Amino acid sequence: MGAASKPLVSRRVKVAGLGKYLPERVIASAALEAELGLEPGWVERVTGVRERRRKGPDETQASMGAQAVLAALADAGCSLDDVDLIVCGSGLSQQAIPCTAVLLQQALGLAARGVPCFDVNSTCLSFVHALDVVGDLVARGSYRCAVVVSTEATSVGLNWSEHESAVLFGDGAAAAVLVPTPEGEPSLLFEGCFTTDSRGAALAEVKGCGTAWPPSDPATPREYALFHMQGTRIFRHAMKQSVGFFTEYSTRLPFALEAFAALCPHQASLVAMRLTARACGFRQDQLVENIETHGNCVSASIPMVLHDGVRGGRIRRGDRVLLAGTAAGLSVGALAMVY
């Protein structure tokens, strides 16, 4: 990229609050192993996931996202009346039309005030891209209390004949409240950096549900609505992409990678995440992880680990935090902040 060696731009925007919502129903890996005829322990050994949540039949991306927003507003000391922007940064959509942010507005009861709504999508990096662009909208003064929501109902698109991916994913939502950084406080959002190599576009995909293979066409196979992934090839591809990306990224930061108090990585799979982080120059004790109990929650994983890092006391105000991950595309991205 042309701007490669320029220092990262920063914005005086603060993540004022974080919220998370997990559906009640816990699906243990042991139960899946029994159901699928897999060797006991296989799921946790291969993916690092011991249990994940699955949404109830009446839960939707909007209802889960709304719960996460309410928790984030409470954390920020804000009320629903303060919200002036709703951005949904999710990999999946609840319906084809309208966008999911509109359905979130409905679930939150914010219709009458006319709060603007739009979606940002880059699959597992959707939260990071959304945070990046909403950071600009808040920094330029257009909004004073924006919510960024990632909410995923992965369980409806699992391909149970493809064990490796079917056992990996979990449902849930997370949200962040963004405000201008108050005078005298240290919070900053640095610019997000991203790279995509579409030679890996078919390595993680749901081929259907869109205009290429419309569900209305009887010729579209039903399994095209299900997730397909080639885990080993993704890992190799993403590892190579990530090492180059973070080598360049570190030259643009105003401090070294080791100065991050926490790395909040996408919870793609436990082994892949740890090996990639190590190869990119991070220490294991910098990583915040929740894949063991949450599974891979697509776009919601990164804000969930940020949330968990803060709630667990590992991330404090003024700490340097890095959100980073890989996504279908294949893409790699990162956004540094002073929390």
Place this chain on the structure above:
Amino acid sequence: MGAASKPLVSRRVKVAGLGKYLPERVIASAALEAELGLEPGWVERVTGVRERRRKGPDETQASMGAQAVLAALADAGCSLDDVDLIVCGSGLSQQAIPCTAVLLQQALGLAARGVPCFDVNSTCLSFVHALDVVGDLVARGSYRCAVVVSTEATSVGLNWSEHESAVLFGDGAAAAVLVPTPEGEPSLLFEGCFTTDSRGAALAEVKGCGTAWPPSDPATPREYALFHMQGTRIFRHAMKQSVGFFTEYSTRLPFALEAFAALCPHQASLVAMRLTARACGFRQDQLVENIETHGNCVSASIPMVLHDGVRGGRIRRGDRVLLAGTAAGLSVGALAMVY
């Protein structure tokens, strides 16, 4: 909104080039009337559409969008090698995963350079939201040649038992190249303003294709993959929303609404567009229209009329231009620029 009476922020970002792609196949309203058993002249009288394009069986949102990008780059005097960001601002997606911008990157052959990709979606206002956020990314110096692409394959989701909407839509794509405004040139992008009222969320929808009614579930009716709209109710709702919105919007502009050389409105339907524009204080001669020959191309309509206004000589460098429209949600939005 809290920021309601503040003057609009502007950014020194230039729409350096515009491109449009229309599939070859023309579908005349007369042919549809014959096919559907409608009275001759009904379609044009009700919707204003005389003909629209329909994509060929091998065309995709990505292939159409790529053609629009190539045309926009040629117009800007840029090459593919200059592109450093691809943002797809479309209402429809080609697949559920990955995002459509990735598939555009693939179609453009830009994989090896790692050009970042993400999607922005607010249905018919997707281009305007995308332009707004990409404007910030260019203004802050992250990108020097960003493309914003709106590409729609509406023909795959038409509900032929609902004549009013089935005859309205067309396929096609449009793209814009965004660069920092060169020293001494007048081009500006003002901030975009938007409002959503989700009490109208069910008035224009595709209920399926997402996690609420997954196509993999045999219980999901096939027609949920098709577009449904309540035209008269949308018109009334959008009219009321729009008048309030533009009354407020005009107080934030540094000039009067009549100073716009051109209004590039979403081509929702001819009568609705004209009546709404008039009620909001615009003159008929400010409107750029192409619904007669293009139909409603969802997100691609606004950049298409911007393109047509420039190519037809109605919009010249330094002119004040307003992009504005309504979208499923229901949403209303506008973005003013000095072209």
